[in-house]
Amino acid sequence: MRILAYKRLLCGIATLGITAPVFSASAQDITKREAEGQNVATPADFDPASRTQETLLRLIDEGKNRNQTMAHLRYLCEEIGPRLTGSTRLERACHWAADRFRAFGLQNVALKPWGEIPVRFDRGECKGRIVTPVVREMEFTAKAWSVGTEGPKQGPVVREPQSPEELDSVADRLEGAWILRPAGAKPSIVVDRLNHAGIAGFISTATAEIVNTGGVKGVTQLKMADIPPIPTVTIRRSDYDAINSRIMDGEKIVVEFDLKHTLVEGPFPVYNTVAEIPGSTMPEEIVIISAHLDSWDGPGSQGTVDNGTGSAVTIEAARILTAIGAKPKRTIRFILWSGEEQGLLGSKAYVQQLTEVERKRISAVFVDDSGTNQQASLTCVEPMAAMLREAILPMNFAFPHAPIKLNVAPRMPRGGASDHSPFNAVGVPGFFWGKSGTAVYRHAWHTQNDRMDQAVPEYLTKNSTVSAIAALVLADANTLLPRAPVPAEENRRQELPTPGRPPQLDDPSNLDGD
């Protein structure tokens, strides 16, 4: 409460343009307060002499009172839509983000190619429903880079035969049929014969009500000729039960799927979108604020929490810093990765392209990639703790009700399936924002539910403001962020990209800072 009252005073001062007090608690002070259960700054921490701290107060005012993260997010998710790596929509998003950066006044704005995708996949509107004996929309998915239906395909449902004899008994019903694979079953031993029986496609089943969006494996090496010609959809469990139960009761079931999949042979270049606020005195030293712009694209998904939110936060952090005319000593570089969902491809390629000297000049890399909850924690090693505590001080001053925690670990996180890990693998400090809040990330993550209704505006206001603070404090610090020891050679090898093997999950240990 004490801080809150003081904060109101400060906001008033900042708004009036009067030189305001600044944050001057020492790292030792903060450590002691944390040990005593205090997380936030006190009035004694503010000193009216620092240029950086005066800028921070204007930053907080801009971030809290004129925040535009939701506008960026709405454009990304509703105007552009989900953004599969290599797709037309992702390319449009890269250009849109670059235009935004330019409009804000950032410099060195560019789409930097990191590789090629041999086949472009663009997903149009997809529909699936039971037509007979009830009409019922289904929730379902189909993998990116798989074939569509070339128009609505209506047909009866036939349970997948499990033996040649079973197949013979239904052979006259296969033409145009959708083949229902029993829940939990693998493709039957007669699947090759089915593939040549004129069927409409296969229906498999999710274990529950969520259908996971994703893509075929090996997209960096994909050849058009290798793509199976028969579509497969995965429906949610309740839709499966409705169909399967009616088959049990001897009813004839007709379903219709319309999968508008467009596959175009490339190759197509893919990009990281980069923009900078150049440093005023040490422009060759860099702080990176980043998120991946690509997403999965299954029916229903708008790519909101993975990772429209992090992308919009990164764009807004850039806007806030340019809006207040920040002139940091070091360069602040904003990067929107792509290829993340296919195995951190954009960030891995970026790290590989850096020289040893360039890597040493990167102070820190921040990655926002865990959804709409509020940034709540960072994990570092002891040499970094003092500088990060100074950065956290104004964050917790601005948002005292949910203070950010610093976790000091014996070593920097290894692995963690997001874009910070390629940096940590080569000794560049990579930070993945831990989060906390009311949103349930796993409800939406990689599912049909990853839509705008999941976004929590007040958390995103905080995240963009906090990201801008992190950038500014580190860019104006006296030194680069002290390094952790470079990991042993075997760890580094483990982190190198493995083409065509996408990670199965974001590392759950990264999902929540609490």
Next chain:
Amino acid sequence: MRILAYKRLLCGIATLGITAPVFSASAQDITKREAEGQNVATPADFDPASRTQETLLRLIDEGKNRNQTMAHLRYLCEEIGPRLTGSTRLERACHWAADRFRAFGLQNVALKPWGEIPVRFDRGECKGRIVTPVVREMEFTAKAWSVGTEGPKQGPVVREPQSPEELDSVADRLEGAWILRPAGAKPSIVVDRLNHAGIAGFISTATAEIVNTGGVKGVTQLKMADIPPIPTVTIRRSDYDAINSRIMDGEKIVVEFDLKHTLVEGPFPVYNTVAEIPGSTMPEEIVIISAHLDSWDGPGSQGTVDNGTGSAVTIEAARILTAIGAKPKRTIRFILWSGEEQGLLGSKAYVQQLTEVERKRISAVFVDDSGTNQQASLTCVEPMAAMLREAILPMNFAFPHAPIKLNVAPRMPRGGASDHSPFNAVGVPGFFWGKSGTAVYRHAWHTQNDRMDQAVPEYLTKNSTVSAIAALVLADANTLLPRAPVPAEENRRQELPTPGRPPQLDDPSNLDGD
């Protein structure tokens, strides 16, 4: 808007206890205004000379500003619960309502027996779930006056055999099994053998997600010995599909039902609950405000929209009138019927017990039995229209945004499965409130969804205030409400009670006045 501003002025005057203006538009004025698309009173309608109209302003103030309908409803639905005719809970509700009437200061408060129910049915907490291979609560119902399970009964699910051969093939699996009847199927030809095979019970299926609550037929003649000894539950369609689909896939399904049904041999008397504000100058002439207090009692239901809402509105109308010290010329009688769900038994018996002279002295009977939406219309014949328009004038003055419409019909409604119809059948004007609003009556009516979350407080505030206005205006009118012609003898016969044949539905034509 004009009226609204005037209303605020009037409320202020009413609150200050100053003699306020009154409603004096003629029926002709009102007819003309309605024809011109105007529904409400104008300032010119108010005349400071009438005792009744001054009372009406205080009534409106009490009804709008200190309304307690929701408190009555919460007690009825949450403290007492659903109120099956003949059950312990209904009897408790009758006594509670009588206590409320006495506490308000009403007179001649009594539980008036109208008949007997031979078997009391009290339903305790009932549960049903799939236990294996998933755990999943089910939504289901079981008929009132059917046997329960005598403790939780867990057992495998077996599809109902349809022939002696099929029965033989599953005979060793029947002991303790729940027999799943295929969706839409009637009992199979081997149902008698199943009844003697030691099964736990039968499972039948609703056509969709709503399960209809109800009871066995012929409860007024029911004998304990005639009640089938094997329980039957009806589950919603999605639960059926989940079970049936897994049987199709060869999985073993175990379910558990716990039906706490208590059946007690009677007979037990059943009551209409009656209370009066005696008339000051014509006490033998009566205006009746009423609703049925009984409800169905299936698992989930709290008897809220059918008809906790009408009951609470009736109780609150009594409270409002006594709170303002109304001294009507005629007697206002409040009646909470029971046995409505079994065929309007309480109201039919009440009408049968009235002498011809008593029937002639009833000015009008109002019935609120169509849920939580707001009272929106009345249907009458031409001779009644002028007096009812005078009653509607202050209603629409009090609630100008949703004015009540008067429908003038060639004859009074016949049929209509609620408690007004036995009155209309003998020529006593019976009015069923038509309603409009955002609530979807059929979502909750006679289903597991008939719960407190359905109640819309602002509508119930209006309904109780409007009901009190109707009572007061008619009780203070110069004459009884002019009568419609008595219907022909064949219509009267049609309306007489048919014991043991409950109506299938409330008359949909009565559900909404719009």
